[in-house]
Amino acid sequence: MGSQLSVDESVKVVIIGGGFAGKAAACDLKSNGIPFVLVDMKDAFHHNVGALRASVESGFARKTFISFEESFHDNFKQGKVVGINLETQHVLLESNEELHFSHLIIATGSDGPFPGKFNQISSREAAIQQYEDLVNEVKKAKHVVVVGGGSAGVEMAAELKTDYPEKEITLIHSKVALADVDLEPKVRQALKEILLKKGVKLVLGQRVSNLEELKMNKACENTELHLDKDPEVIKADLVICCTGLKVNSACYGTALGDKMGNDGSLRVNEFLQVDGHTNIYAVGDCANLTGPKMAYLAGVQANLAVTNIINSVTGKCLKPYKSESPKRAEHGVAEDCLTPLHSPPYIAEEHQSDLRTLLKNAELQKPPPRTLLLF
Numbered sequence: 548m549g550s551q552l553s554v555d556e557s558v559k560v561v562i563i564g565g566g567f568a569g570k571a572a573a574c575d576l577k578s579n580g581i582p583f584v585l586v587d588m589k590d591a592f593h594h595n596v597g598a599l600r601a602s603v604e605s606g607f608a609r610k611t612f613i614s615f616e617e618s619f620h621d622n623f624k625q626g627k628v629v630g631i632n633l634e635t636q637h638v639l640l641e642s643n644e645e646l647h648f649s650h651l652i653i654a655t656g657s658d659g660p661f662p663g664k665f666n667q668i669s670s671r672e673a674a675i676q677q678y679e680d681l682v683n684e685v686k687k688a689k690h691v692v693v694v695g696g697g698s699a700g701v702e703m704a705a706e707l708k709t710d711y712p713e714k715e716i717t718l719i720h721s722k723v724a725l726a727d728v729d730l731e732p733k734v735r736q737a738l739k740e741i742l743l744k745k746g747v748k749l750v751l752g753q754r755v756s757n758l759e760e761l762k763m764n765k766a767c768e769n770t771e772l773h774l775d776k777d778p779e780v781i782k783a784d785l786v787i788c789c790t791g792l793k794v795n796s797a798c799y800g801t802a803l804g805d806k807m808g809n810d811g812s813l814r815v816n817e818f819l820q821v822d823g824h825t826n827i828y829a830v831g832d833c834a835n836l837t838g839p840k841m842a843y844l845a846g847v848q849a850n851l852a853v854t855n856i857i858n859s860v861t862g863k864c865l866k867p868y869k870s871e872s873p874k875r876a877e878h879g880v881a882e883d884c885l886t887p888l889h890s891p892p893y894i895a896e897e898h899q900s901d902l903r904t905l906l907k908n909a910e911l912q913k914p915p916p917r918t919l920l921l922f
């Protein structure tokens with residue numbers, strides 16, 4: 548715990564987004580006694596590193612959602628931020644409520660399809676139920692198709708085959724190499740071999756041309772998937788989409804559009820302040836920083852943003868961000884300072900498939916990637 552600081556009563560920090568970055572900032576502000584409000588669409592922190600395990604194992608999702616209110620009480624507000632007024636220094640919620648800030652931390656992260664991501668206005672119980680529903684749909688299906696062979700799709704296919712070796716699992720990917728583009732070719736090749744050895748059928752270099760028409764995550768016999776190059780029609784009982792993640796820029800696009808990179812992430816200076824704004828910080832997946840997009844690093848950046856807010860209001864020098872090596876990130880990701888401390892393990896020991904271990908080890912050897920990384 549940091550010591551309680553005495554700051555000017557005009558100081559009020561608003562954090563948009565309670566993912567790994569936002570909750571780390573909130574923990575820090577709380578322990579330093581700085582007034583803050585954390586805003587998230589969900590009423591619970593989602594440990595989404597375990598999201599795909601929660602899609603196949605009943606009861607696991609409950610370990611991956613942790614109530615914000617228990618940790619942050621009145622400092623948490625459930626709501627969707629729809630805009631930022633830079634002039635009046637207000638954050639606008641969908642409910643029309645406005646929250647004034649002296650300092651703003653933008654931590655809206657990235658978005659993608661369920662089950663890899665769960666960015667919805669939802670209660671903890673409803674979120675858990677959605678994963679339990681998917682577990683039941685998986686149980687019913689004889690043939691599951693995973694669309695998208697990036698890191699999430701590879702992990703999803705492996706989770707399915709690990710728990711259900713008897714089910715037919717097909718992974719369809721638009722490229723020939725699987726997983727993250729920045730992984731070494733030999734690692735991507737090894738992943739392919741492991742999946743094949745486990746019995747996953749791979750359809751590579753092809754796109755599903757009727758993806759928009761398909762009902763995802765719901766068991767439905769003889770669902771037909773059409774490919775863009777091959778006339779073969781794949782029939783499945785369940786389709787799970789694991790296609791690419793995108794930076795979640797919706798709430799700041801209007802106010803800070805001129806500060807955004809091509810992928811929607813916010814350009815920040817060495818102190819993690821958004822270009823041209825000394826009181827607005829961007830951290831985690833939505834910050835335009837080099838280095839892997841990882842849970843642990845999101846937390847490190849959030850901690851630095853809070854340090855710099857404290858330093859700026861107490862007349863001290865700001866600290867620059869030094870990107871950390873993926874190795875450190877790999878080991879630190881399980882850190883979680885939410886109270887009560889009941890976050891799930893980074894990856895439960897018994898579920899560490901050889902495939903995931905390989906991916907994680909590979910992460911240690913590769914240079915920092917330019918794109919979003921899932922592992």
Ligand SMILES: Cc1cc2nc3c(=O)[nH]c(=O)nc-3n(C[C@H](O)[C@H](O)[C@H](O)COP(=O)(O)OP(=O)(O)OC[C@H]3O[C@@H](n4cnc5c(N)ncnc54)[C@H](O)[C@@H]3O)c2cc1C
Nearest residue numbers: 564566567568587588627628655656657831832840841842
């Ligand atoms: C399937 C999967 C597996 C992964 N595995 C690993 C791993 O093994 N190791 C690792 O280090 N990283 C892993 N990652 C990456 C890691 O999850 C991200 O780097 C990390 O979540 C980034 O944290 P963040 O706080 O920046 O963003 P996010 O976790 O995306 O959180 C953003 C939060 O902001 C909220 N939000 C967004 N917009 C609004 C709005 N307008 N109003 C209110 N709230 C809003 C969302 O609800 C969400 O809670 C994985 C990612 C996925 C998808």
